[in-house]
Amino acid sequence: MFEFIIIMLVKIAVVFGALLLTVAYLTWLERKVIGDIQVRLGPMRVGYHGLLQPIADGLKLLFKEDIIPAEADRTVYLLAPLVAIIPALISFAVIPFGSQVKILGRTIDLYITDVNIGILFIFAVASLGVYGIVLAGWSSNNKYSLLGAMRSSAQMISYELSMGLSIVGVLMMAQSLSLVQIVKAQSVVWFILLQPVGFLIYLICAVAETNRAPFDLPEAETELVAGFHVEYSSMKFALFFLAEYANIVTVSALATTLFLGGWQGPLLPPVAWFLLKVFAFIFLFVWLRATLPRFRYDQLMGFGWKVLLPVSLANILVTGLIMAWR
Amino acid sequence: MSIELPVFYFLAAITIGAALIVVLGRNIVHCAFSLVLAFFGVAGLYVLLDAEFLAAVQVLIYVGGITILLLFAIMLTSRASGPGVRILNEQLGLSALIAGGLFFLLIYALWKGIPALAIKVPTQANVPTIGRVLMTSYVLPFEVASVLLLAALVGALILARKEKD
Numbered sequence: 001m002f003e004f005i006i007i008m009l010v011k012i013a014v015v016f017g018a019l020l021l022t023v024a025y026l027t028w029l030e031r032k033v034i035g036d037i038q039v040r041l042g043p044m045r046v047g048y049h050g051l052l053q054p055i056a057d058g059l060k061l062l063f064k065e066d067i068i069p070a071e072a073d074r075t076v077y078l079l080a081p082l083v084a085i086i087p088a089l090i091s092f093a094v095i096p097f098g099s100q101v102k103i104l105g106r107t108i109d110l111y112i113t114d115v116n117i118g119i120l121f122i123f124a125v126a127s128l129g130v131y132g133i134v135l136a137g138w139s140s141n142n143k144y145s146l147l148g149a150m151r152s153s154a155q156m157i158s159y160e161l162s163m164g165l166s167i168v169g170v171l172m173m174a175q176s177l178s179l180v181q182i183v184k185a186q187s188v189v190w191f192i193l194l195q196p197v198g199f200l201i202y203l204i205c206a207v208a209e210t211n212r213a214p215f216d217l218p219e220a221e222t223e224l225v226a227g228f229h230v231e232y233s234s235m236k237f238a239l240f241f242l243a244e245y246a247n248i249v250t251v252s253a254l255a256t257t258l259f260l261g262g263w264q265g266p267l268l269p270p271v272a273w274f275l276l277k278v279f280a281f282i283f284l285f286v287w288l289r290a291t292l293p294r295f296r297y298d299q300l301m302g303f304g305w306k307v308l309l310p311v312s313l314a315n316i317l318v319t320g321l322i323m324a325w326r
Numbered sequence: 327m328s329i330e331l332p333v334f335y336f337l338a339a340i341t342i343g344a345a346l347i348v349v350l351g352r353n354i355v356h357c358a359f360s361l362v363l364a365f366f367g368v369a370g371l372y373v374l375l376d377a378e379f380l381a382a383v384q385v386l387i388y389v390g391g392i393t394i395l396l397l398f399a400i401m402l403t404s405r406a407s408g409p410g411v412r413i414l415n416e417q418l419g420l421s422a423l424i425a426g427g428l429f430f431l432l433i434y435a436l437w438k439g440i441p442a443l444a445i446k447v448p449t450q451a452n453v454p455t456i457g458r459v460l461m462t463s464y465v466l467p468f469e470v471a472s473v474l475l476l477a478a479l480v481g482a483l484i485l486a487r488k489e490k491d
Contacts, residue, residue, distance in 0.1 A: 076355065117453065120382035127390025131362070134394065138355060138401050146401065153398055157391070177453055 011112050019092055023245040024054040030286045037290040064234040069140060072231065076139035081232070081239035084132025088246035091125045094118040095253045096180045098263045098270040110271065111180060118179040119171065122254060123164055126209070130156045132243065137228035148227025151297065156209060158304040163205035165312040169198040169319040170258050183262030192259040197315045199259045201308055206251040208304070210244060212285055214292040215300060252281035334374060341367030358397050365389045379453050
């Protein structure tokens with residue numbers, strides 16, 4: 001029992017630390033990659049090629065003045081960043097990032113926990129993220145914030161639906177809701193080959209769920225100043241950004257697990273494969289942001305409800321028919 | 327068994343406390359937020375009963391779907407989201423009567439049904455079990471619920487549709 005607790009705590013600490021480090025350096029990666037695409041250098045001053053920039057940014061944000069608007073709802077205003085960040089970090093608890101390793105004669109599974117409803121757990125937790133945005137927008141008592149929050153909740157609810165339906169095909173083929181079982185079901189062929197439509201829908205919805213370009217309407221600078229977080233400053237502002245980037249890592253890890261065979265791959269160790277695939281997705285996110293212009297709001301809603309939802313339902317139907325026929 | 331009891335009391339206290347704020351709170355947005363907490367308490371109780379599928383679905387649908395739409399509606403009507411809205415109305419007596427009746431009904435059911443509740447159900451994989459039972463023994467209620475949802479969907483469409491001329 002004691003040994004179990006120690007192993008568990010170490011695993012949680014390692015995953016948590018790696019996640020936060022990834023998130024911090026994601027900001028650096030994003031600025032560098034976008035800089036490259038736009039033929040600029042990006043951050044260069046702090047450290048070699050700006051490598052220490054995330055640390056400098058973090059320190060700067062910590063020491064900034066923390067402003068609370070006079071007319072804000074104080075309790076909710078203070079709670080909102082926490083409500084945004086906690087779901088973003090917690091979903092990593094069920095993502096398997098490797099098979100087993102032997103350390104000091106003990107076999108250790110490379111996931112924090114394998115609940116048999118893993119995928120539902122992630123979706124349930126992810127559906128909480130929208131609260132942080134809505135509450136932040138409302139409690140700031142600012143028109144732009146409220147409009148941003150409204151847009152965001154409508155967008156996230158709409159795309160959450162298609163996202164949930166897009167993975168049903170995978171669940172039908174894997175015959176399990178456990179992420180570990182889903183990875184094991186892909187030992188022969190990855191689900192991206194069997195569920196290409198589902199993968200495409202998942203990818204589009206993942207971009208929309210994380211409020212990234214081209215679906216970054218909740219914070220559209222040109223119309224809404226900055227949307228739901230316009231009144232936030234200092235560390236609270238940083239928490240919103242941390243949550244956004246942590247969500248990117250989570251949806252990338254989930255895409256890897258559901259469609260790209262998780263940690264499975266030849267030659268390299270499993271953890272390396274997992275990280276490689278996740279970073280490929282993260283790079284895609286940054287690439288999309290640098291390439292595509294923002295959608296108009298009615299286009300966004302129309303696309304979600306009139307294209308993605310019917311297509312994902314049809315995908316489930318076709319998958320079911322093929323599975324019944326075989 | 328020893329650890330389950332304090333956890334149960336903790337979750338029950340959270341659920342009931344949050345539910346009281348939902349009913350008696352003065353700021354309606356705070357009420358909606360407490361509703362989330364109450365739903366979480368219930369989800370925790372489900373986990374305690376080894377019904378983790380139900381717990382996840384509870385959070386996914388009630389917290390992630392229904393309450394967020396509730397908040398949405400509250401925020402769009404700025405009069406309701408301001409402080410000082412009347413929380414209790416003239417149907418207070420009637421609802422107290424109904425709530426009291428339900429309470430005694432539950433007590434009666436619990437008192438009658440204690441042997442049934444004491445059985446520990448084997449729940450190694452409750453997702454396949456739920457799926458199978460929904461499609462066999464309970465297929466009629468399942469379909470009736472589907473028709474109800476479809477009717478609500480069509481109704482919402484008709485309300486939201488713009489009249490063309």
